[in-house]
Amino acid sequence: MATGSSGVVIVTGAGGEMGHALIPHLLAAGKRVVAADLRAPTSPWPDGVRAATGDIRDRAFVKTLADAWGEGPIEAVYHLAAVLSSAGERNPELAHEVNVMGTMHLLSLAAERGTPGHPPLVLFPSSIAVYGLHDLDAKRNAGALHEEEHLDPRTVYGLGKLAGEELGGYYARYYRQLDPQGPRRAVDFRSIRFPGILSADTLPSGGTSDYGPEMLHAAAKGEPYRCFVRPDARIPFMTMPDAIRAIEAIAAAPVSRLSRRVYNVGAFAPSAAEIAELVTRHFPRARIDFSPHPARQAIVDSWPEDVVDHAARRDWHWTPTHDFESAFAEYLVPRITSRYAAAVR
Numbered sequence: 001m002a003t004g005s006s007g008v009v010i011v012t013g014a015g016g017e018m019g020h021a022l023i024p025h026l027l028a029a030g031k032r033v034v035a036a037d038l039r040a041p042t043s044p045w046p047d048g049v050r051a052a053t054g055d056i057r058d059r060a061f062v063k064t065l066a067d068a069w070g071e072g073p074i075e076a077v078y079h080l081a082a083v084l085s086s087a088g089e090r091n092p093e094l095a096h097e098v099n100v101m102g103t104m105h106l107l108s109l110a111a112e113r114g115t116p117g118h119p120p121l122v123l124f125p126s127s128i129a130v131y132g133l134h135d136l137d138a139k140r141n142a143g144a145l146h147e148e149e150h151l152d153p154r155t156v157y158g159l160g161k162l163a164g165e166e167l168g169g170y171y172a173r174y175y176r177q178l179d180p181q182g183p184r185r186a187v188d189f190r191s192i193r194f195p196g197i198l199s200a201d202t203l204p205s206g207g208t209s210d211y212g213p214e215m216l217h218a219a220a221k222g223e224p225y226r227c228f229v230r231p232d233a234r235i236p237f238m239t240m241p242d243a244i245r246a247i248e249a250i251a252a253a254p255v256s257r258l259s260r261r262v263y264n265v266g267a268f269a270p271s272a273a274e275i276a277e278l279v280t281r282h283f284p285r286a287r288i289d290f291s292p293h294p295a296r297q298a299i300v301d302s303w304p305e306d307v308v309d310h311a312a313r314r315d316w317h318w319t320p321t322h323d324f325e326s327a328f329a330e331y332l333v334p335r336i337t338s339r340y341a342a343a344v345r
């Protein structure tokens with residue numbers, strides 16, 4: 001995974017859902033990992049990981065990350081830390097500082113601490129929140145979106161992700177363009193626009209696609225769930241293992257194969273009612289009702305029904321392993337069931 005040099009691999013937001021799923025893969029590939037997060041780890045990381053606790057808004061903290069394993073170059077940055085969409089609407093200034101300025105701090109660090117001639121990989125998980133459809137009719141008429149369409153985000157989170165994508169492109173092409181030797185390719189920036197992600201192991205918080213995983217985890221715990229969007233609300237989702245596979249695939253792709261820096265990835269695109277129906281099929285005692293929250297509903301209505309991911313399929317052979325049915329039958333339900341059974345034993 002990642003590039004061929006043997007520097008450190010920095011993972012920001014390491015304590016979050018995606019960080020927990022990604023780090024074991026980095027360790028299995030023999031990487032030395034710096035796991036950075038605002039929150040101290042709740043349990044010790046395994047050998048091969050050094051924890052760094054601090055705020056990516058703090059440039060001085062970010063500068064220390066490269067040295068957590070002693071002096072040496074940065075091989076890759078997996079920049080996962082972010083304030084998610086619903087949390088961002090509650091505090092837009094914080095979201096901008098973390099999602100835009102924090103991203104800039106990590107890009108600057110990677111640009112300054114790579115091996116000369118070997119720019120560090122910077123992997124940036126973007127989101128379908130970069131898209132913005134004006135109303136439900138526009139959403140239904142647009143159908144699945146290509147990467148260039150409807151980039152008119154409704155949330156400060158979506159704006160920040162779009163800015164992060166553009167800043168990454170800037171560091172990859174124009175960084176220090178007024179230097180006498182001209183611009184340098186300071187980072188190898190690659191970004192994936194993820195749909196909502198369903199994990200069996202962790203629960204999200206602060207996102208607006210959270211109704212999918214929340215519905216399922218509540219049913220597995222035997223708790224009632226009140227869904228904050230309408231039954232007909234539809235956006236794309238994928239499983240966490242597929243999200244990690246996508247990260248591994250784009251990170252491993254030869255640069256010559258990449259026709260763009262930012263890629264859509266899709267897997268399945270159920271309505272909230274279809275998720276509730278499948279949850280109820282697997283957990284017949286599930287108690288799910290719908291009580292749409294108008295503002296969160298409006299955000300989901302601005303996100304596309306689905307995405308076109310032809311470029312990812314062509315350039316780095318993206319294919320999800322889970323469709324909607326198999327995501328539940330083969331991954332989510334067995335793992336969630338044993339997880340909560342173990343918790344109550």
Ligand SMILES: NC(=O)c1ccc[n+]([C@@H]2O[C@H](COP(=O)([O-])OP(=O)(O)OC[C@H]3O[C@@H](n4cnc5c(N)ncnc54)[C@H](O)[C@@H]3O)[C@@H](O)[C@H]2O)c1
Binds near residue numbers: 018
């Ligand atoms: N989970 C999804 O459905 C989804 C979908 C699309 C994109 N993404 C993106 O993937 C990435 C990871 O998402 P996740 O689901 O793991 O989110 P998460 O909320 O579980 O994890 C984010 C982590 O970032 C940390 N963080 C927040 N502010 C910080 C700061 N100022 N300094 C240092 N750390 C900070 C948090 O403590 C948290 O551990 C994010 O960039 C997110 O935007 C996630």
